[in-house]
Amino acid sequence: MIDGFESGWERHLKGVFWIQRSQLIHGEYGGLKQAIWWAWLRQDIWAAFRSHRVILSFYTLKKECSELDRWELTNRVVWLLGQCISFGSDSEVEAGKSNVQQRIHRAAFLTARLDEWWFYFAPHRTELPVQWPEGSAFKPIWINPPSCSAAVQIHYFARIMLAVHSPVVSGLKELERLQQTLNDAINYIGGVACTTTNTAATIISTQCLFAAGLNTRDLAKRDQIAQLLRAHQSCTGWPVHDLALDLRAEWAAEASPITART
Numbered sequence: 001m002i003d004g005f006e007s008g009w010e011r012h013l014k015g016v017f018w019i020q021r022s023q024l025i026h027g028e029y030g031g032l033k034q035a036i037w038w039a040w041l042r043q044d045i046w047a048a049f050r051s052h053r054v055i056l057s058f059y060t061l062k063k064e065c066s067e068l069d070r071w072e073l074t075n076r077v078v079w080l081l082g083q084c085i086s087f088g089s090d091s092e093v094e095a096g097k098s099n100v101q102q103r104i105h106r107a108a109f110l111t112a113r114l115d116e117w118w119f120y121f122a123p124h125r126t127e128l129p130v131q132w133p134e135g136s137a138f139k140p141i142w143i144n145p146p147s148c149s150a151a152v153q154i155h156y157f158a159r160i161m162l163a164v165h166s167p168v169v170s171g172l173k174e175l176e177r178l179q180q181t182l183n184d185a186i187n188y189i190g191g192v193a194c195t196t197t198n199t200a201a202t203i204i205s206t207q208c209l210f211a212a213g214l215n216t217r218d219l220a221k222r223d224q225i226a227q228l229l230r231a232h233q234s235c236t237g238w239p240v241h242d243l244a245l246d247l248r249a250e251w252a253a254e255a256s257p258i259t260a261r262t
Contacts, residue, residue, distance in 0.1 A: 010051070013044050017056045026059040027079060038075055045082045046207055054086040065120040073121050074151040080113055081154050084161035093165060100167050107166040114158055121155075124148045130195060137220040141191035146198035153192050153208040156185035160211050186212040190221060193228045199236055206232045206243065213247045222251060 020026070020040065025033045027041070041057060048055045061079055068076060086092060087110060096103035130142040143149035163182040168175050189205075189212040196205045206229060213225040226244040233243065 009047060013040070013047060013056060016040050017044070026057075027061055027075065028063065038078065041082060042078060045078070045085055048082075048085050048089065049207075049211070052088075052090045054089045054091060055082045057082065065116050068120070070124050070148070073117065073124070074147050077117055077121070077151050077154045077158070080110070080117060081158040081161075083113075084110055084158040088161040088165040096167065100169065103167055104169065107162055110158075110162055114155060114162075118155060121148075121151065125152050136194065137218070137224040138187060138190035138194055140194040141188065142195040143192065146196065146201035149192050149196060150201040150204040153189050153205055156188045157208045157211050159185040160189075160215055164215055182215060186216050186221065190225060190228070193225075193232070196232070197235070202232045202236050203238055206236070206238065210243050210247065214250055217254075222247070 017040070020033075020037055023033075025037050027034060027037055029037065041055070044055050044057065061076065063072070065073065065076065087106060092103075125143055125148055128142045128144060130140045132139050141149075143152055159181055163178045163185065166178060168178065189208045193205045193209050196202050209225050209229050209232070213222060213229070216222060216225070226247060229244045229247070230242070233239070
């Protein structure tokens with residue numbers, strides 16, 4: 001995984017996209033080319049998230065969740081995250097201002113797809129017993145194997161994107177429901193991160209922690225997320241710059257009376 005969302009990296013991602021599209025390579029192509037497509041998609045999703053843009057791929061997976069094995073389900077949730085990243089992009093948020101009903105339907109569709117995935121992934125997300133250390137802002141959650149714990153974190157990353165960017169038209173109860181969804185997602189991502197040691201899963205956990213950190217105002221959770229990010233980065237060396245510093249800059253901007261978010 002490469003951390004990049006500047007113009008040079010964007011050109012590279014677009015170049016690979018057009019090469020794959022010209023050869024009709026996609027997430028259900030089969031063989032090595034399919035594996036390369038998924039690796040590319042993961043890179044593009046992270047770049048799209050950091051740049052607030054839609055993902056480049058518009059391929060729609062054809063198989064139903066009921067047809068998928070464990071490995072295919074772990075890929076499916078990556079694709080769903082990509083759809084939710086696009087849902088939260090600047091361009092789609094702006095377009096949604098002129099067609100709120102369509103955006104509501106899209107949010108409901110993505111929520112239903114995540115619910116479906118969660119149902120079929122149930123046999124692979126059993127939580128194992130683990131002690132809750134004193135002073136931890138998160139209850140540790142241990143799921144084995146690591147690929148499954150990473151998939152669960154990705155699922156909650158997608159939930160965060162929907163909770164933050166879904167229109168609220170039903171009043172206070174709807175707002176409270178979305179806030180509870182957001183809190184649950186942050187707690188789950190943080191809890192899984194507390195027990196994650198596998199290198200590949202740690203890279204995924206780093207991305208999900210960053211998303212969680214952007215969307216919590218709890219000071220204890222912010223501090224622990226920053227600590228977990230640095231622990232993850234010391235393990236993997238990814239990315240090369242300190243994401244905790246990026247988070248603290250976002251938190252400082254949020255606290256500023258000039259740049260505070262609504």
